Amino acid sequence: MEAVSNFLASDLFYRFRKSPVAVLAFIVTAVLVLSALFAPLIAPQNPFDPGSLNLMNGFSLPGEPNQFTGEIFMFGTDDQGRDVFSTILYGLRISLFVGFSAVIFAMVLGSVLGLIAGYTGGRTDTIIMRIADIQLTFPAILVALLIFGIAKGITPPSYRDEVAIWVLILAIGLSDWVQFARVVRGATLVERNKEYVQAAKLIGRKPMAIMLKHILPNTLGPVLVIATISLALAIIAEATLSFLGVGAPPTQPSLGTLIRIGQGFLFSGEYWILLYPALTLLALALSVNLLGDWLRDALNPKLK
Amino acid sequence: MTTPLLSVRDLVIKFPTRHGPLTAVDGVSFDLAAGEVLGVVGESGAGKSLTGSAIIGLLDPPGHIASGEIYLKGERIDNLRAEDMRAIRGRRIGMVFQDPLTSLNPLYTIADQLIETIRTHLRLSEREARKRAIGLLDDVGIPAASRRIDDYPHQFSGGMRQRVVIALALAAEPELVIADEPTTALDVSVQAQIIDVLKEQCTQHGASVILITHDMGVIAETADRVAVMYSGRIAEIGPVREIIQNAKHPYTSGLMGSIPTLAQEEDRLVQIPGAMPRLSDIPPGCPFNPRCDKVFDKCRVHRPSLIPVENREVACWLYEDAEAKGAAL
């Protein structure tokens, strides 16, 4: 309770309230995340349960009664009579799950490597940061494609669909750790020379304890900012991979998969199968990105 | 009565915050005569640097002058447009800051910067300006000035840089030089040199000086008069010698006692309990009342204004009677 009231009284919350963009972005993000979480409760049908589908409902126009069954679908249906609104809700779940997991993976990996590089310095630092530099010369999506390809090559075909999501997370996470490592290393270089770290060294604390208990908590501010911005990028990366057909399988479609499927119908006039998933992706990526931008500005002491 | 060179009247500087405006400088008034060196001393947060910044029109936003007036030779300067103020800054008011690197542009040679300043404000040819620049550097004690003038700031040591800044401040023959902690970033042995140069050069060029510092020692060596600031107000103002030897305001005398000196033999330093209040909770009445050992009821309620005592002014209710007596005489 104290933490909550402290937060409500904090400068951060004050600045949040004063920024309409941030509030709007937060509301959109929250609505999307909540509807993904509670998709089974909200969605009119389970689009992946063949029993709940009615082929007669195929290609229903959005918001109009179906010519055969008279049912109304807010966002229309696809060729098999799947409610697009429901597929979007379930697709959001996959997109957000992959995005969050990939960012957490990248954050943990990057922070640990950045801490070690910054604190130990010397050769360890050089090796870690050179690897990071090399990886940074390739576009992240290319790195993800490469990792995805390798992973696909080494998994037996019967497991591919099951592990696809996890491979996706691994691929996006590995392509994204570098910026966490850089930011944490930079903060660590500053913090490790501060006198409170000297005071801890003086009483013989081990490097591990100093890194985790003293330095890490003081690097969390910038990490949080990077994580938010990365989340938007990870969601887009996932959508890109899925759109290219190498991401989430059609049995577990993410927003990207839905867009890929939808574009096949675009030229025959069934625009809604593409349009609504694309708008949802846009809203999600944009609002998360705006939140990240706002957070970066709000936590930047120079702009205060 | 002659017009003072600089006159600050009831200066109030406020910072808007989400909890309402904070008053960082609250009703500061003083006069500065031509050729005079006024020391402004106080602890961090006392408002001394803000007062200096307000005079040269360089208050960092969101800080702003909420009320009060500043006159330079009788002409009001606190409400000038930015470009008019720019013409005064450098030409009529020179500046010396704590960190010489903030006053010098690292990308230009000393010659470039000095000549530019001289030619912006004085009608001189390039050659004459250069000659004048070398002369100025010579005056502030830069060896081989004619050769070193073409060096970049980073080629000078900290003390030499501060000498260059003093030369730069005096380049356009200003009437007033504001020096904000000019020696704080320097080594002890260099500090003394810079104080000497500053004082000597300003006297020679006939410039008045406002010397802002936390170091009473620097003031003692340099200033004619001193204003002691506390919580954004002047606690006591008067001739340096008298204030150092016989402070009237309880804060000033506590401050003087707390400075360790080379001569003293006693074991304990005088200490003032507590610390200066934050701007957000300055107590009513006299801001020093919670720390004062001579406090009485009136101090907690009414704010004292500067009361003339002998040849100085003290903002303390202890001297209220002295004023009455003075009036009776």
Add this chain to the structure above:
Amino acid sequence: MTEFSAQLDTPLIQVANLSCVFDVSKPWLNRVVERESKQFLRAVDDVSFEIRKGETLALVGESGSGKSTIAKMLVGLLEPSAGTILFDGQPMVIDSSERMMELRKRFQMIFQSPYASLNPRWKVADVIAEPMVVLGVEKDSAKIQARVGELLELVGLSAADGAKFPHEFSGGQRQRIAIARALSSNPDFVVCDEPTSALDVSVQAQILNLMRDLQDQLGLTYLFISHDLSVVRHMADRIGVLYLGALVEIADSKELFKAPQHPYTRMLLDAVPDLEMTGRQRKEVEGEIPNPINPPPGCTFHPRCPFANERCKGEVPHWTETRTGVVACHGVEEGRIPAAEMVR
């Protein structure tokens, strides 16, 4: 301090021929391209001294004098390049051996900046308890809590302040917290590295008084590092003056101020502003500190010294015993430097 005068003669700290050399070379590639050789900075050069139990030794010097480097080596934060440090007869090594962890309980440090020396994410109570917990001085959490409260009260704060975060305190209060932390493992020896240079004068007086009271109360031994001679005069029993990494004079505090021997000491004293307005005529201080990477040969002070002669330019001076202590100066040794005026 008088109660401890009986033990004054046993040195608690013995420092012999301590040196610290930093490699300040440019990266390898730059050196190859620019054809430069490696560069070294002798931050501390062959320094020896002792600190007796219960006394305060002050090391005074300007920037680049190596005073903070010595402080760091004394508490094991920096490995000496050469020389030995004995703590109560035991060698100081940087490792986590049991012997060393036992030794770590006995020394502590108070740092210069009260803003950087407390972890901003830790509660004050945790900051103060850390040395106690890590060094195993106290294991029972109720006792730790009680001890933290005692320590807070000892340094003039209240026990309830432990629940707050450092940013809720002023600079002076934070330095009190840092002192409480330093005392938490019950050390004998505390290194104070410019403990008041970031504070305002009126707060400085509080902290200096507190440190003296604690010394009397707990029988602490201090190494006090400062650039400010008037602060040092107030705190120290003996004073060592450092110039460019080397000690140039060690003397009894009172004697040093009455009769400074080394020309550098005299210059430093002359540079102190005269607050008493005695009208003391200050001598012009000459020059600035040279680049420590290429220090002058012979006596490093000779380019600024009014008494320097040919010998000073070529030959490094060694210790000469004087009436007041020891001094490293050819001029004093040869007796060609006029006696210092004893005005103060």
